[in-house]
Amino acid sequence: MDYASSAPTDRGVLRVMRKAESEIFANPGSLHHPAVLAKKAVEESRIKIANVLGAHKDEIIFTGSGTESNNLAVLGITSYVRHRKPMSDIGSFIPHIISSNIEHSSILEALKILEKEGVEVSLVSVDADGFIDHKEIKKLLKSNTVLVSIMYANNEIGTIQSIREIAKEIRHFKRLDIKNPKRSDLSVYPLFHTDATQAMNYLPINVEKLGVDLMTWNGPKIYGPKGIGGLYVRRNTPIAPIMGGGGQEFGLRAGTENVPAIIGFAKALEIAEKVKEKEVKRLTSLRDYFLLRFDLNNWSKAVLNGSIINRLPNNLNITISGIESELLVIELDAKGIYVSSKSACKNYETDESTESYVIEVLRKASGSKVQADGIRFSLGRDTKKEDIDHVIKSLKKILNKLKKWYID
Numbered sequence: 001m002d003y004a005s006s007a008p009t010d011r012g013v014l015r016v017m018r019k020a021e022s023e024i025f026a027n028p029g030s031l032h033h034p035a036v037l038a039k040k041a042v043e044e045s046r047i048k049i050a051n052v053l054g055a056h057k058d059e060i061i062f063t064g065s066g067t068e069s070n071n072l073a074v075l076g077i078t079s080y081v082r083h084r085k086p087m088s089d090i091g092s093f094i095p096h097i098i099s100s101n102i103e104h105s106s107i108l109e110a111l112k113i114l115e116k117e118g119v120e121v122s123l124v125s126v127d128a129d130g131f132i133d134h135k136e137i138k139k140l141l142k143s144n145t146v147l148v149s150i151m152y153a154n155n156e157i158g159t160i161q162s163i164r165e166i167a168k169e170i171r172h173f174k175r176l177d178i179k180n181p182k183r184s185d186l187s188v189y190p191l192f193h194t195d196a197t198q199a200m201n202y203l204p205i206n207v208e209k210l211g212v213d214l215m216t217w218n219g220p221k222i223y224g225p226k227g228i229g230g231l232y233v234r235r236n237t238p239i240a241p242i243m244g245g246g247g248q249e250f251g252l253r254a255g256t257e258n259v260p261a262i263i264g265f266a267k268a269l270e271i272a273e274k275v276k277e278k279e280v281k282r283l284t285s286l287r288d289y290f291l292l293r294f295d296l297n298n299w300s301k302a303v304l305n306g307s308i309i310n311r312l313p314n315n316l317n318i319t320i321s322g323i324e325s326e327l328l329v330i331e332l333d334a335k336g337i338y339v340s341s342k343s344a345c346k347n348y349e350t351d352e353s354t355e356s357y358v359i360e361v362l363r364k365a366s367g368s369k370v371q372a373d374g375i376r377f378s379l380g381r382d383t384k385k386e387d388i389d390h391v392i393k394s395l396k397k398i399l400n401k402l403k404k405w406y407i408d
Helices: 011-023 033-053 066-083 105-116 134-140 163-177 259-294 325-334 357-366 385-402
Strands: 060-063 096-100 120-124 145-149 191-195 214-218 229-233 302-304 315-320 375-378
Touching: 011 259, 033 060, 033 259, 060 066, 066 105, 066 145, 066 191, 066 214, 066 229, 096 105, 105 120, 120 134, 134 163, 145 163, 163 191, 259 315, 259 385, 325 375, 325 385
Parallel strands: 096 120, 096 145, 145 191, 191 214
Antiparallel strands: 060 229, 214 229, 302 315, 315 375
């Protein structure tokens, strides 16, 4: 019940990777025949991914993770505009970035770095369901805005954002502001980036229809290999690399290409797109069945975090006030049921907080004093109805055991 953290690698993906590992051993940057074969395999994978996304092959950048892709998008765009020469007509320019207060930590931490360097950052607040009003983005746009970064679907609560509407606001702002003399050197901005890591399995991902300039995703979330990520970068987007090296990936991501992982990455995305419609229907039905069986009304202090309407089909995040989420994770684990509390990417924090900043934002938006603590159940391709029955039965037993100490 923790597919949102990492999914098992698809068997079809494993097959093509094993074949690649035994047959394609050369460095794609060399000139001999084995290297040419490796380079060809990388480019064929790039084309496959581009076809799924409705993109050009030279717009697909391979990275080591979704976190790296997010950092390349945020830091790379900002670095380019801050160090570009000449910029005589805009003087001492201070870039402005817009994001949200429930973004993945890889975005929020990158923004903290930029703020320390003098970059202006605005975080739009979400409502009690974790949803962003695209009109709030419109209010924050201004002449020095270079990037808007809003995640497609939240990793903890599964809330789906109106990416197309946000893209429209950005395009409209560009049209209105294009004659501003202060922006003569900045007419391409603001650029729009979305972290689609959780969305790839379930939502439309055609980049042209979404209206995005940059889009992040990774391997483990789409039943692909670990240690591989992707960043779509629209042609002619002004972006700089964030690390030095051999100039691979069109000069944006240095390092010898991980050929087997890239091949597996492309295969995983093709499979995800092929089964998407069927899986969305199946998982939506299982998710709703979970809610029906658990019946929040039977538990006076149980709350569903996020909207049930604008939500990923495989996501349920529930707070049971008075019971720490980490205790529930341990109790469920003892019964062979594996779930998450806050994002797995936040478990290496140096502070000792067990609360989720995403749930905390929702509680503040609603005016609730309920703890900022939640359990995320995330379903996947192997989840069956009998699994839901087992989870509900076990969860009810655990809650009945704990409620005399915690809830009452």
